[in-house]
Amino acid sequence: xxxxxxxxxxxxxxxASDVYKRQPLVGYEFITTWINVTxxxxxxxxxxxxxxxxxxxxxxxxxxxxxxxxFLINKESYTDDNYSIIQxxxxxxxxxxxxxVFHGVEQVDKGTRLSLNMxxxxxxxxxx
Numbered sequence: 001x002x003x004x005x006x007x008x009x010x011x012x013x014x015x016a017s018d019v020y021k022r023q024p025l026v027g028y029e030f031i032t033t034w035i036n037v038t039x040x041x042x043x044x045x046x047x048x049x050x051x052x053x054x055x056x057x058x059x060x061x062x063x064x065x066x067x068x069x070x071f072l073i074n075k076e077s078y079t080d081d082n083y084s085i086i087q088x089x090x091x092x093x094x095x096x097x098x099x100x101v102f103h104g105v106e107q108v109d110k111g112t113r114l115s116l117n118m119x120x121x122x123x124x125x126x127x128x
Contacts, residue, residue, distance in 0.1 A: 030056060034119040037062070040069050045107040048074060048083070050099055054119030057098030064090035066111030073103045088115075 033053040040046070051057050059071065071094065074083035085106070088094060096103070098119060105113070 029123040030120040031123050032118055032120050034117075036117055038115050038117055040066075040105060040108045040113040040115075042108055042110060045069075046105040048072065048102040048104040050102060051119050052099065054098035054121060056095060056120045057101075057103075058093065058095050058118040058120065059088070060093045060116040061088035061090055061113075062116050063112060063114035066108050066113045068107055068109030069113040070106050071103065072106055073101060076102070 071086040071088050072083045073086060076082060086094065
C-alpha cells in the first residue's frame, strides 16, 4: 500500500478560485460576429479600416517567423499618418473597439504572419 502525505495546497475548487471563475473578462455577455485566421505573406498588408460589426475586436498573433507586418492603430482618421505601431509577438493578444478605432497591418517583408481575429458585440444591443 502506498501512503501519500496530506494535501498541502487547497483543492482547485476552493472559494478563492470560484470567485475568479465567476468574474468575466468582459463585463457583458457577447456574441461572436466573425472569427478567422488571416495569413499575410511577403508584400501583403491590410489598409487602415474599422470593423463594422465589432465593438470588441480581439487580435492574437499565432506566428513568429516573419519580419514587418506590425499592427498599426489610429483612432483619429483613415488618412492621418499619426498612428501607433504595435509589435505583436507570438501569443500576444490585443483588444480594442474595432468599430471606432482605425487599424491595419503594415506590409510583411519576409515570412508569413498568421493572426487569429475575432469580432464581438454585446448580446444586448442597448449596451453598445
